[in-house]
Amino acid sequence: MSEELKKKMAQSIIDGDVETAVALAKESIAIGMEPMDAISNGFVVGVNEVGDAFGRGEMFLPELVMAGEAMKAAVATLDPELRKRGTERRKLGKVVIATVEGDIHEIGKTLVTIMMSSSGFEVFDLGVDCPAEKIIGKALEVNADIIAMSALLTTTMIRQKEVIDELEKEGLRGKFKVMVGGAPITRDWVKYIGADGYSEDAVGAVQVAKQLVGVVD
């Protein structure tokens, strides 16, 4: 019965079906299922499947966004039960994310936020056009594991380097893992600026982030 329920949970995420995800989360509470079990072995399975299908070019941005919405709703429904049992969802790590200064592109960055949150990271999204000191300040404030920066323009990608240089200058580089992304970002660029990782899309970004904090799938 509970295996059947978990399969349905995964499917509700794949379908991006918020209402069904919430109903299934409630059902799991009613039958006394451990909420972490429901998340890890039910809903997250769906997130992973959506990610894989996206990687294969079989799903696109709408499916990712709706899966993220369903995941968010499911976790919110389970949250009171998690608190009651004192087993809050284990966070994979804290991520401070922003689109760099001078760049107002937000779609890619928002997608990465959705996928990372869905996968269990605690994400602090600072929005677009974000100066280096704000990014670094927030990372210090929340004691982040990862700083993630997006840049869509060839003219703004240099800001990613500036943040890394600033971290070096202040002796903070060892404190945070830095990952970057955006249309013009290549492996060469990542090497050149000394970032720790990059991904071409939001799904890959989750894998990179997991590697950076030492989580093995």
Place this chain on the structure above:
Amino acid sequence: MNKFVERLKAGKVLVADGATGTNLQKVGLVGGIHTEDWVFDEPKKILDLEKAFVAAGSDIILTCTFGGTRPRMQGAKHGDQVYEINKRAVELAREAASARDDVLVAGSMGPIGKLLKPYGPLTPEEARDAFAEQAKALTEGGVDFLLFETHFALNEVDAGLEGARSVTDLPIIVSFSYDRGTRTMMGVKPTDVIKKYEPMGVTMVGANCGTTLENMETILTEYGAVDPGFPLWAKPNAGIPRFSEGETIYDVTPEQMADFAKRYVGLGARVVGGCCGSTPEHVAAIVKAIKN
């Protein structure tokens, strides 16, 4: 009859211009500056680029208004002068176009930059109104036709068409950017685009930006399979850029681009040009290849 439609009907193949953004970056456009701000702040640089395209043989010049919708101009220096910027951009393009007979001006209308509900914050009404405002300014400025370009979402273009149609009867072209193979990031296929927008009366459909020159061939083939003979718009990047020692480099040569341009015409393209990385030299090579 509209001059642009007249020339299409006469069976002409027309050459559009090359890139705006990447060429303006070479003369000082940096991140954080809205390209449209330059319409007021650096009009001569825009004019010089457009003149270079006209001299290279472009039959169509696009206005420097890609990001000229009000929501996208939020935070721009001249973000409170959306109408004036768009109108002035047409005047600049017209001035460049006047150097040769019969050069047409297309009003460029790019995506707003936020997703529409349910995937993002924008309502269809907001998108419609933003495009209506831009289309009105471009029309009153005197463009020959409107070009929705680099789009990726059907719901945004639907709203855009509704907005544009509420203020103008000019011909409208719809061009999508397919950067996940032959799909847009929303998963839209060329087949979806032509099946949806041809019956709605657009003058052409097509593709711009995207990935490789080869990919553009695949896209045009897919369009052509739905309605052979429907005029197609093709404005690819000069390949995918690479980054070397602080420089962004587009490797595709004018000759390579010209070779592909001929193939595009064979697949039904009636307007060919270049997007990111395409210089006046690329345009000159395309002109030479398809007009001889």
